[in-house]
Amino acid sequence: xxxxxxxxxxxxxxxxxxxxxYDEIGLLKPAFVDKATGYRYYDExxxxxxxxxxxxxxxxxxxxxxxxxxxxxxxxHTAALKKQQTLLRLKKERLERLIVAIDGAVKGENIMPxxxxxxxxxxxxxxxxxxxxxxxxxxxxxxxxxxxEEDWNNSADGIDRIMEAFARCMKNxxxxxxxxAQTLAERLQTYxxxxxxxxxTQILQGLGQIYVSDDRFKQNIDRxxxxxAEYINHAIAxxxxx
Numbered sequence: 001x002x003x004x005x006x007x008x009x010x011x012x013x014x015x016x017x018x019x020x021x022y023d024e025i026g027l028l029k030p031a032f033v034d035k036a037t038g039y040r041y042y043d044e045x046x047x048x049x050x051x052x053x054x055x056x057x058x059x060x061x062x063x064x065x066x067x068x069x070x071x072x073x074x075x076x077h078t079a080a081l082k083k084q085q086t087l088l089r090l091k092k093e094r095l096e097r098l099i100v101a102i103d104g105a106v107k108g109e110n111i112m113p114x115x116x117x118x119x120x121x122x123x124x125x126x127x128x129x130x131x132x133x134x135x136x137x138x139x140x141x142x143x144x145x146x147x148x149e150e151d152w153n154n155s156a157d158g159i160d161r162i163m164e165a166f167a168r169c170m171k172n173x174x175x176x177x178x179x180x181a182q183t184l185a186e187r188l189q190t191y192x193x194x195x196x197x198x199x200x201t202q203i204l205q206g207l208g209q210i211y212v213s214d215d216r217f218k219q220n221i222d223r224x225x226x227x228x229a230e231y232i233n234h235a236i237a238x239x240x241x242x
Contacts, residue, residue, distance in 0.1 A: 167224035176234035185239035208236030
């Protein structure tokens with residue numbers, strides 16, 4: 001199968017301008033370009049890639065996130081489709097709840113539970129964490145490949161001390177946006193950057209979300225005090241949105 005750009009745009013339900021932009025940012029390149037005419041051509045592989053892009057766009061992923069995910073060296077197409085299916089099903093169920101809730105709102109009923117989107121956001125965050133931030137993942141692998149058991153223990157102890165400091169900060173009544181909490185958020189970002197990978201503001205914010213959406217992280221952090229994971233997430237959010 002071989003399609004010129006206009007034909008492929010019509011097939012995919014997007015504009016030619018969109019395809020030009022995807023090519024420009026390296027999200028979806030043409031299968032080949034005719035050097036004589038400059039015409040762009042797309043093939044079966046292009047179709048598969050476009051399908052995944054459209055799925056992720058439907059799930060409100062940014063183009064930057066989609067590019068990171070699709071270019072990840074450990075990207076699993078089949079696993080991704082299953083995850084997309086789960087996310088789409090959750091989105092469908094939420095829309096159905098909202099439609100039913102409209103009737104309840106007319107009757108004066110409490111419909112706030114219908115807006116709960118926590119499970120969808122949890123899985124979406126996991127997907128970004130698993131396949132996103134590929135540069136950070138490569139940095140991480142490079143830095144830790146020579147770690148001894150002592151190195152691992154020391155690194156873990158450093159993170160534990162920061163988490164304990166967050167717990168004390170919370171118990172002392174400091175708000176997540178306080179100077180004390182913001183200093184700890186900066187300390188966490190610096191520690192990760194120095195020991196594992198370049199922890200950008202985007203990555204740090206993603207970590208904060210994982211701390212509360214992933215039960216394994218949440219339970220581990222909350223052993224320092226109930227609510228610590230939530231407190232850290234809010235502190236990181238305030239720090240990243242300054």
